[in-house]
Amino acid sequence: MSNLTAYEKVAAARGNKRPMGGYFIKNMIDNFVELHGDRRYGDDGAIIAGVGFLNGEAVTVIGMERGDTIEERIKRHFGCPTPEGYRKALRLMKNAEKFNRPIICFIGSSGAYCGIDAEERGQGEAIAENLYKMMGIKAPIISVIVGEGGSGGALALGVGNRVCMLENSVYSVISPEGCATILWKDATKASDAADVLKLTAQDLKEFDVIEKIIDEKDLTSEEICSNLKNYISEEIITLKKMSKQELLDQRYNKFRKIGR
Amino acid sequence: MSLKDFFKGLFGKESKEPRICKKCNEEIKYSDLKANHIICPNCNAYMRMNAFERLEAICDDETFSPIDEELTSKNILNFPEYDEKLEKAKKATGLNEAVVCGTCNIEGKKTAIFVMDSAFMMASMGSVVGEKLTRLFEKATAEKLPVVGFVTSGGARMQEGIISLMQMAKVSGAVKRHSDSGLLYIPVLTDPTTGGITASFGMLGDIIIAEPNALIGFAGARVIEQTTGEKLPKGFQRAEFLLEHGFIDAIVERKDLKDTLSNLLAIHTIA
Incomplete structure (x- = not known):
């Protein structure tokens, strides 16, 4: 385990070169076919979604992605999903349910896209609908926080039977900068805010919000990806043994017991 | 009581x-x-109406019976200034938390009801608010009752960190189980309803009602202005704006709320 401070982990999670959803899909999923659009209004570049094979198992995979180049980042609006992104994700989860395919979600975003247009098209409604419908999807769901898990915009893909985090990823109700501004009227105190928010993978494991931490220390991206792939594969085998009702109950009870 | x-x-x-x-x-x-x-x-x-005024305006006389009123929040993260804020909110409102839950009659129809009170830490949702709402929906599911909820909130409660965020999923799950049982849920969105509450049970009603001019949105208006540099249109994130964009069913004036709710409850009564 690394000895990074909470805020160093925030920095690592946001790291310019840190692999996001696109990397994991590319390196984990065979014969991946990207599927576009929400069938309502548009196609969101911040969410890459599609179907393929994971160790021979047909899966639906949905990942947040911000892009590498500045052009790509603008196109993907820096990885902040719009309502269309959440609706595309939900559409493909319903499709996975129909064909009885496990669903894998990769989460890494500073938060849901913030803009006049996103509000006009119901950003709140889109996230709410995902939380609600994901609770009823009759297929295994595994959510992985790979970067910054930014509040409701992250949770909208996070209602899984299993939720795990990479060692240096973070998951929080508010950004440390936002928290510092509210608490001390000083965004430069974000490092202190990161400590009080208890947003590291280790904190969340202690709170029983996540089941598993995937090690990162001294490992290459390829090795991390391979270990994560093994973990997901094993969990899919376990979850596939459960009946549809057991899957729903396990998912409901997992969240039901938090803050009881 | x-x-x-x-x-x-x-x-x-x-x-x-x-x-x-x-x-x-x-x-x-x-x-x-x-x-x-x-x-x-x-x-x-x-x-803004406080919880007492709202219940008095909606419940038939002497029919309100509280549930889980004794639950109070603990400072689970040992978050700075949270204990003081809770104490202050309790003193100011006389409530133990930001939501009051219970059952009542509305024009003789038994209903599960919740009322959020913005004078209690902007009615933000921590573990107790999430737990009380979840229990209310679970009870309403078990007893086959409709749920009417008066919603106002600044969002998930920062002081309880990730535990607050998870309440959004927890409550949404309970709303789904209630709905899957064929039961009616009507949220009434009041000023202001923002953040994680809009992005969970605020937007999950069979019928969503709002009060005139109520602020309803996900991202904060100031944050949007600062992030995008765009000038916000007139009436942005007001109830009328949401009605125009198709996200709420109706705007109902306060004087007509009880009659409207009573009528909708009657229409949805299973014969």
Whole structure:
């Protein structure tokens, strides 16, 4: 385990070169076919979604992605999903349910896209609908926080039977900068805010919000990806043994017991 | 239990004092406000109702019975200034938390009801608010009751960190199980409803009602302006804006709320 401070982990999670959803899909999923659009209004570049094979198992995979180049980042609006992104994700989860395919979600975003247009098209409604419908999807769901898990915009893909985090990823109700501004009227105190928010993978494991931490220390991206792939594969085998009702109950009870 | 017993006179004492309308800055005598549904008689602004006033306006006399009222929040993250904030909120409102849950009759129809009170830490949702709402929906599911909820909130409660965020999923799950049982849920969105509450149970009703001019949105208006540099359109994130964009069913004036709810409950009564 690394000895990074909470805020160093925030920095690592946001790291310019840190692999996001696109990397994991590319390196984990065979014969991946990207599927576009929400069938309502548009196609969101911040969410890459599609179907393929994971160790021979047909899966639906949905990942947040911000892009590498500045052009790509603008196109993907820096990885902040719009309502269309959440609706595309939900559409493909319903499709996975129909064909009885496990669903894998990769989460890494500073938060849901913030803009006049996103509000006009119901950003709140889109996230709410995902939380609600994901609770009823009759297929295994595994959510992985790979970067910054930014509040409701992250949770909208996070209602899984299993939720795990990479060692240096973070998951929080508010950004440390936002928290510092509210608490001390000083965004430069974000490092202190990161400590009080208890947003590291280790904190969340202690709170029983996540089941598993995937090690990162001294490992290459390829090795991390391979270990994560093994973990997901094993969990899919376990979850596939459960009946549809057991899957729903396990998912409901997992969240039901938090803050009881 | 009567409402007055429930609140042990806390509101009775407080509420007789005049209030200042935030829109026109006029000081209004409480009796005048009360006679006008807590709407400013001077400028017609909808002033925020506290939990007592809301329950009194909606529940039939002597029918409200609270549930889980004893639950209070703990400072699970040892978050700075949280204990003090909780104490202050309790003192100011006489409530143990930002939501009051219970059952009541609305024109004789038994209903599970929740009322959020923005005077309690902006009615933000921590573990106790999430737990009380979840239990209310679970109870309503078990007893086959509709749920009517008066929603107002600044969002998930920062002071309980990730535990607050997870309440959004927890409550949404309970709303789904209630809905899957064929039962009716009507949220009434009041000023202001923002952040994680809009992005969870605020938007999950069979029928979503809002009060006129209520602020309803996900991202904060100031944050949007600062992030995008765009000028916000007139009436942005107000109830009328949401109605125009198709995200709520109806805007109902306060004086008509009880009748409208009663009518909708009757229409949805399973014969």
